[in-house]
Amino acid sequence: MRIPSIESPRALREQLMLALMRVLSGHRAPDVVRTLRYRPDMFGAPMGAVFQEVMRGPSDWSIGERELFAAWVSKKNECEF
Known part of the structure; x- marks a missing residue:
């Protein structure tokens, strides 16, 4: 399940940052990055x-x-990160 507010950031600065990540990498920002950047003072x-x-x-x-080891665990969990 994905949290809608993480999927579509509200702040323009955040939208630009995620768009830049996509342009530079050719991929959507991983969920872990989106989660850490959501309310950075509280969680990130x-x-x-x-x-x-x-x-x-x-x-x-x-x-x-x-x-x-982190890459191996991610692979075992079928996680891209």
Whole structure:
């Protein structure tokens, strides 16, 4: 199920950002990007900080290993991201 307000952003700046992503990549912005950019003060910024810490913070795993593991999990979940 997709939340309609995430599918069609209200702010012009947000619409332009998503359009630019589409033009530059040739694809629609992934749902995870749309979700993180929706109400960034309430959800996007805190979750972005968590993702940054998990993927780039101190760990026994290298950044490459973490990225590879995240890609593998996404593939198993049939997620494009």
